[in-house]
Amino acid sequence: xxxxxxxxxxxxxxxxxxxxxxxxxxxxxxxxxxxxxxxxxxxxxxxxxxxxxxxxxxxxxxxxxxxxxxxxxxxxxxxxxxxxxxxxxxxxxxxxxxxxxxxxxxxxxxxxxxxxxxxxxxxxxxxxxxxxxxxxxxxxxxxxxxxxxxxxxxxxxxxxxxxxxxxxxxxxxxxxxxxxxxxxxxxxxxxxxxxxxxxxxxxxxxxxxxxxxxxxxxxxxxxxxxxxxxxxxxxxxxxxxxxxxxxxxxxxxxxxxx
Numbered sequence: 001x002x003x004x005x006x007x008x009x010x011x012x013x014x015x016x017x018x019x020x021x022x023x024x025x026x027x028x029x030x031x032x033x034x035x036x037x038x039x040x041x042x043x044x045x046x047x048x049x050x051x052x053x054x055x056x057x058x059x060x061x062x063x064x065x066x067x068x069x070x071x072x073x074x075x076x077x078x079x080x081x082x083x084x085x086x087x088x089x090x091x092x093x094x095x096x097x098x099x100x101x102x103x104x105x106x107x108x109x110x111x112x113x114x115x116x117x118x119x120x121x122x123x124x125x126x127x128x129x130x131x132x133x134x135x136x137x138x139x140x141x142x143x144x145x146x147x148x149x150x151x152x153x154x155x156x157x158x159x160x161x162x163x164x165x166x167x168x169x170x171x172x173x174x175x176x177x178x179x180x181x182x183x184x185x186x187x188x189x190x191x192x193x194x195x196x197x198x199x200x201x202x203x204x205x206x207x208x209x210x211x212x213x214x215x216x217x218x219x220x221x222x223x224x225x226x227x228x229x230x231x232x233x234x235x236x237x238x239x240x241x242x243x244x245x246x247x248x249x250x251x252x253x254x255x256x257x258x
Contacts, residue, residue, distance in 0.1 A: 009215075009252040010052035012082050012203070013242060014226025018042040019056075019064035030066065039069050042238060043077045049239040050246035053101070055224050057084035058091055059108060067094060074098050082224070084145075087124075087131050095135065102141040104165050104201075104224075105131065118147035118167040121155040129159050136160070143201060148182075148189035156198065163199035165224065166190065168214065172205025178213040187217045194219035208232075208245060215252050223249065 018037050026035040043054045054077050056065045074081050080101035085091040086108035095103055105128070107119050121128065121144055132142045143163035146152040147170075156164050166189055171182035186202070193200040203224035206214065214223075225245060232241040 008254050009220055009249050010222035011050065011242070011246055011249055012053040012055045012201075012222055012224040013043075013046040013051040013229060014055040014057070014084075014203075014224055015039055015042045015046065015230070016055075016057050016064045016226055017230040019066070019069060023064055030068070039065075040072060040076050043073055045238045046242055047077065047079050049242035051079060051242060052222070053080040053082050055082040055084060055104075055226065057106070058094065060086060060088060060091065070094065070098050070100075074100060082143075087128055092131055092134065095140065096138050099138060099140060102143060102163070103135050104143040104145055104163075106145040117169070118149070118152060119145050121146060121152050121159065124155075124159075132159055132161060136162070143199075145203075148185040150189065150192050153189055153192050153196065153198070156193075157196040161198065163201055163221075164193050165201040165203050166193075167204050168202050168206055169204040171214070172207065172210050176209055178210035183213055183217070186214070190217045190219045208248060211245065211248055212251075215249070220252065 018039055022035060022037055026032060029035060046054060054073060056070060056073065058065050058070055070083060082102050082104060083095055083098065083100040084104045084106050085095060087105055105119060107117060135142050141162040143165050144156045144161045145165045145167060146156060147167050153164055166186055168186065171178045171186055174182045190200045199221045200219045201222040201224065202220055206223055206225045207228045229241045229245065
């Protein structure tokens, strides 16, 4: 039996908001037999539905994902683990113990509802370079979450990042199907990242409505999607939500130089 072709573009499923639902009732009772929903069960459901990796963001305030979740997921999932994290010593120490397949370094503000913009790589101090080096020395590939700004992408390459994740929030929020001006910035950024030898990922605010427009950008290797999939899961189930997006993503054209 011939092996199925590998999808052209990968799907990382962020399960932070499965943890948000659990924390709403069981934040102080995580060891209870009633604590639900299970992040491991959600991850396994996502994998079975076509997820290529599982993404979680371990925030300093531990608002949803907890330390134990990251260690348990590392042990029990069957695909790759992507850990989103701020550039802080405490979270870095955990990442070096967990050893996820890759880390995405993001800006973090305790007052924000969700990540509101890209990392300021151009204005970063030397600690960012040290963090990237420490992770890579441990065998962990590193992505930087950046706005689609050429200077930020060039700075990411200079720091030795393996990947960038383009912040698609402005594109997603500009119009129901994605704003044209914001899309052109993403397209230009994807080309620039690719030309600099970076793997180009994208994420934030991606939905079934704006995905077709986003898929017109070249060189995309992986999309990270969370809130939209969990929101649709309320009505359709998590597996159906992921399968629908995976099916749409499979229309992404093969590119010879990707």
